[in-house]
Every structure is written in C-alpha cells, then in structure tokens.
Amino acid sequence: MVKFSVEALDIWFGKTQALKHVTMSVREKEILSVIGPSNSGKTSFLRMLNRFNEENPEFRMSGVVSMDGRDVRKIDRETLRRKIGMVFALPLPLPLSIFDNVAYGPRMHGERDNRRVAQIVERSLKQAFIWDEVKDRLHESAFKLSGGQQQRLCIGRTLAVGPEVILFDEPCSGLDPISTAKVEETMMILKKDYTIILVTNNVKQAARVGDRTAFFLSGELVELDATDKMFTAPSDKRTDDYIRGKFG
Amino acid sequence: MSKHPLRTQKIAFFLLLVATLLIVVPVGLIVVVIIQKGWPAVNWQFLSEMPRQGMRAGGIFPAIVGTLYLVTGAILFALPIGLLAAVYLSEYAKDNILTRSIKLAIVNLAGVPSVVYGLFGLALFVVFFKFGASILSGSLTLGIMILPLIITASREALEAVPYSFREVSLSLGASKWQTIRHIVLPNAIPGIITGTILGLGRAAGETAPILFTVAAFYLPRLPQSVFDQAMALPYHLYVISTQVPNVDEKVRYGTALVLLSMVLFMNLVAIIIRYRFRKKKKW
Numbered sequence: 001m002v003k004f005s006v007e008a009l010d011i012w013f014g015k016t017q018a019l020k021h022v023t024m025s026v027r028e029k030e031i032l033s034v035i036g037p038s039n040s041g042k043t044s045f046l047r048m049l050n051r052f053n054e055e056n057p058e059f060r061m062s063g064v065v066s067m068d069g070r071d072v073r074k075i076d077r078e079t080l081r082r083k084i085g086m087v088f089a090l091p092l093p094l095p096l097s098i099f100d101n102v103a104y105g106p107r108m109h110g111e112r113d114n115r116r117v118a119q120i121v122e123r124s125l126k127q128a129f130i131w132d133e134v135k136d137r138l139h140e141s142a143f144k145l146s147g148g149q150q151q152r153l154c155i156g157r158t159l160a161v162g163p164e165v166i167l168f169d170e171p172c173s174g175l176d177p178i179s180t181a182k183v184e185e186t187m188m189i190l191k192k193d194y195t196i197i198l199v200t201n202n203v204k205q206a207a208r209v210g211d212r213t214a215f216f217l218s219g220e221l222v223e224l225d226a227t228d229k230m231f232t233a234p235s236d237k238r239t240d241d242y243i244r245g246k247f248g
Numbered sequence: 249m250s251k252h253p254l255r256t257q258k259i260a261f262f263l264l265l266v267a268t269l270l271i272v273v274p275v276g277l278i279v280v281v282i283i284q285k286g287w288p289a290v291n292w293q294f295l296s297e298m299p300r301q302g303m304r305a306g307g308i309f310p311a312i313v314g315t316l317y318l319v320t321g322a323i324l325f326a327l328p329i330g331l332l333a334a335v336y337l338s339e340y341a342k343d344n345i346l347t348r349s350i351k352l353a354i355v356n357l358a359g360v361p362s363v364v365y366g367l368f369g370l371a372l373f374v375v376f377f378k379f380g381a382s383i384l385s386g387s388l389t390l391g392i393m394i395l396p397l398i399i400t401a402s403r404e405a406l407e408a409v410p411y412s413f414r415e416v417s418l419s420l421g422a423s424k425w426q427t428i429r430h431i432v433l434p435n436a437i438p439g440i441i442t443g444t445i446l447g448l449g450r451a452a453g454e455t456a457p458i459l460f461t462v463a464a465f466y467l468p469r470l471p472q473s474v475f476d477q478a479m480a481l482p483y484h485l486y487v488i489s490t491q492v493p494n495v496d497e498k499v500r501y502g503t504a505l506v507l508l509s510m511v512l513f514m515n516l517v518a519i520i521i522r523y524r525f526r527k528k529k530k531w
C-alpha cells in the first residue's frame with residue numbers, strides 16, 4: 001500500500017531550489033530512511049508531507065504530494081498534522097510540565113475529559129518507553145529531564161495525537177549513543193503500527209533501522225531502494241561514494 | 249597599541265566611572281532633595297483630605313484619585329488594543345512594505361512630544377467627539393500616548409518566544425490561533441506586563457496630554473462620572489508651583505514626592521514581575 005506519493009516535485013525557497021523533480025512513494029508501515037549530505041533537501045522533503053514548508057512566505061512549489069491518494073494541499077493543515085506527527089532534531093519540550101506536554105495535542109483537539117486525557121498520556125508515554133522513568137514526576141517541568149528522556153517525551157507527545165505517520169528529522173543528532181539506541185529501539189517497535197520516515201545524517205543508523213533508504217544529493221533523489229540492496233550494491237556511483245564516506 | 253596597557257585600562261575605567269557618576273549623581277540628588285523637603289508635608293491628612301485655602305493647605309486627595317482614574321482609564325483603553333495590534337503585527341501581518349512602515353511609524357510615535365498628544369486629544373476627543381474636558385478625553389489621550397510603548401514592548405515579548413515552540417505546537421495539529429493563545433501569549437506575559445506598567449508610569453507623570461483634555465485647576469470634590477473634569481497630580485504640581493502665589497515649599501515638594509513615589513512604585517512592580525517570571529522561565 002502506498003502511503004505517500006510524490007510526483008514531479010520541484011520546490012524553491014526564494015531563489016534556491018531545494019528539491020529538483022522528485023518522484024517517489026512511501027509505503028504504508030515501512031521505515032523509510034532518508035540520507036544525504038547537508039543542504040541536500042532532506043528536511044525540505046519531510047516538511048512537504050505535513051505542509052510545514054508553506055509556513056515560509058518564500059516557499060513556492062510545482063508538482064503533487066498526496067497522502068492516501070489525496071493531494072495534501074486539499075487537506076486542511078490541522079487535520080493533516082494530526083495524521084502526520086513530527087519529531088525534531090533537538091528535543092523540544094514545550095515550557096510546560098511533562099504531563100501537559102503530552103496532553104497538549106489531545107487538548108487542542110478538543111479532549112476535555114481529564115480522565116481520558118490522563119489515559120492518553122499514560123498510554124503514549126508507555127509507547128515511547130519513558131513511562132517508568134517519569135510516572136512519579138509527571139507534574140515537573142519537562143526541561144528537568146535529560147536530553148534523551150526529553151526526546152522520548154517528544155515522541156510520546158507525538159503519539160498522543162494518534163498519528164498514522166511519524167516524521168523524524170535527525171532525532172538523534174543531539175543524543176549520546178545509549179539514548180540513540182533507545183530511540184532507535186522505540187522506532188523499530190512503532191513500525192508495526194505507524195509509517196515512519198527517518199531523516200538521518202548517520203548512514204549507519206539508516207542501515208540499522210530502515211526497510212528502504214532514499215539518498216538525496218543537492219535536491220535530487222539519487223536513489224531509493226531496499227536498505228540491504230542500497231548498502232551492498234547501490235546502483236548509482238554517487239550513492240556508493242556517500243555511504244563509503246567519500247563526501248558529505 | 250599603548251605601551252602601558254595597565255595604565256590605559258585604569259584611565260578608561262576612570263572615565264567610565266566619571267560618566268556614570270555624572271548621570272547617577274544628579275538623579276540621586278533630585279530624589280534626595282524631594283524626599284528631604286517633601287517628607288515633612290506627607291502625612292495621612294495630606295493624602296486623604298481636600299485642598300483648602302486656595303490649595304495652600306489641606307491635602308491632595310482629589311489629585312491622587314484623579315491620577316488613578318486617568319491611569320486606569322488609559323490602560324483599559326490601551327492594553328487590549330495594543331496587545332491585539334502587537335499580535336497582529338508580529339504573528340499575522342505579512343512582511344511587506346506596508347507592515348514595515350507601520351512598525352516604523354509605531355516606534356517613532358513613542359518619541360513624539362507629549363504636548364502633541366495633548367493637542368491631538370483636544371481636537372479629537374474634546375472637540376470633535378464632544379466629550380468635553382473630561383476623564384474620558386484625558387484617559388483616551390493618555391492611552392493613545394502610551395499605545396506605541398505597549399505595542400512595542402508586547403511585540404518584543406511575542407517575538408522573544410522561540411520559533412521552535414510554535415513549530416512544535418503546529419506540528420501537533422494545533423491551529424495558528426491555538427498556538428498563539430496557549431503557547432506564545434503565556435510565554436510573552438512578563439514582557440507585556442512590564443511594558444504596560446512602564447506605560448502606566450509614563451501616563452501618571454505627564455502634564456501636557458491632560459492639560460487641555462481633563463485637568464481641573466481646582467476642584468474640591470471627587471469626579472462623579474467619566475464626563476467630569478478631574479484634578480491630577482502632575483498638573484496640580486504645576487499649578488501650585490507656578491500659578492498660585494505663596495504656597496508653602498513643603499506642600500509643593502510633598503506633592504512631588506507623592507507623584508514620584510507612585511511612578512517609582514509602578515516601575516518597582518514591573519521589575520519584580522519581570523524578575524519573578526525570569527526565574528520561572530524554563531528555556
């Protein structure tokens with residue numbers, strides 16, 4: 001099943017073209033790793049899916065991005081973003097308590113019943129494997145958690161909205177190896193229920209986690225293939241150079 | 249470079265110290281003189297009684313009340329409008345020439361002399377809207393005077409809230425207004441309050457804007473409605489210092505001391521609020 005399909009997508013920020021004629025699709029309940037050097041358009045690609053680029057007044061595009069066969073621009077932003085969660089590069093707790101961070105999404109979508117909110121919070125934090133570490137301090141500021149805990153809290157907060165897709169934009173770039181391993185483990189388990197797109201600067205992480213991998217270079221999609229195939233026998237010379245660490 | 253870095257440093261330090269003292273000493277002196285000469289006049293009767301004997305004796309109660317009314321009216325008018333304008337300008341307005349010129353105009357309006365606001369208030373509220381010289385006209389005039397201050401302070405406070413918080417909120421499917429209402433505004437409140445209180449202080453202290461729009465020379469009773477004239481501290485001070493002969497120096501300095509205390513008190517509250525919120529600030 002195709003979750004997203006992207007057709008002939010070109011996008012610009014002012015005069016810089018950030019994506020060049022990208023055509024590809026993302027399958028339901030796969031983990032798609034997206035790799036590529038800095039400024040290759042990985043973040044720009046991710047932000048096409050939840051219409052985040054449109055917040056930028058300089059942004060222009062041509063082509064089509066669709067989710068479940070519907071042009072995302074025909075879905076209103078709030079609805080679309082309830083279906084597509086996003087976890088950012090740095091852990092970004094809101095300046096609220098741990099509990100209120102997770103409750104924020106459901107509350108904004110009209111959940112008034114405090115018991116149900118508490119259930120959602122507990123379930124989401126369990127899914128993000130952080131419940132045991134925070135269950136006794138739910139009403140402390142989220143900033144008191146360690147970086148790795150904050151990032152798993154952010155994953156829990158995303159899950160609380162009940163998305164179908166989760167976008168991760170270099171979620172481990174600010175984390176130590178142990179926290180990174182925990183986040184990766186979380187993603188592997190979430191894969192059963194969610195479509196996951198993981199942008200990463202870390203080629204090894206892409207190889208460990210991804211079912212398929214997409215390689216971007218200067219805004220072009222160079223190659224998209226099963227991760228095993230891509231890392232053993234890439235069909236493009238540039239992919240080979242990149243995963244061997246020859247540039248970027 | 250100098251051959252004697254240490255000596256150069258000492259000289260520079262000395263000059264900086266002198267410059268600082270040049271500013272601090274006169275201000276400190278003014279405060280000391282006002283307290284010294286005014287303190288003997290300030291007692292409960294002075295604060296709570298009507299003026300007597302052509303304002304040469306008795307208290308300044310109606311002027312205190314008048315100033316409180318005016319300041320309250322000015323804030324009731326300027327805070328909601330200023331805050332809405334600030335939210336519009338920093339969150340919604342597209343960044344184009346029109347928006348930029350509006351922002352520039354607002355910043356410059358803060359520097360317009362207060363007597364100009366007085367004339368404007370006279371023409372618009374007193375004459376055109378026929379509110380007459382009244383608390384309403386005076387409050388609106390003061391409100392307009394402090395609007396730029398409130399808008400600028402609020403905009404700065406709103407823009408100081410990290411953009412990433414807004415992105416997080418939007419990424420969770422919150423609407424733009426929900427994001428402003430639940431994330432941006434709560435985190436901007438300390439800055440907004442500080443700006444508002446500084447505006448209050450300015451409104452309490454100015455004479456020129458109330459001169460033509462509300463201030464009564466001598467009105468030995470309290471105003472009954474917003475269409476009444478009122479006495480006010482800065483104007484009262486002006487009157488007893490220049491218009492009424494033979495006013496005891498004590499009374500004049502006492503009035504100045506009360507006005508100064510009110511303004512300093514408001515600034516102090518602003519500082520405390522800012523400090524308390526900064527300690528609570530979590531990013």
Ligand SMILES: Nc1ncnc2c1ncn2[C@@H]1O[C@H](COP(=O)(O)OP(=O)(O)OP(=O)(O)O)[C@@H](O)[C@H]1O
Nearest residue numbers: 013016017018037038039040041042043044045056
């Ligand atoms: N908001 C923006 N305004 C202007 N140009 C932008 C903006 N966002 C991205 N770009 C440009 O688009 C191109 C792609 O950037 P993008 O952030 O997608 O790269 P990336 O692959 O995510 O890089 P990184 O690994 O550093 O995160 C770059 O040339 C960048 O300068």
Ligand SMILES: [Mg+2]
Nearest residue numbers: 042043044169
């Ligand atoms: Mg990026």
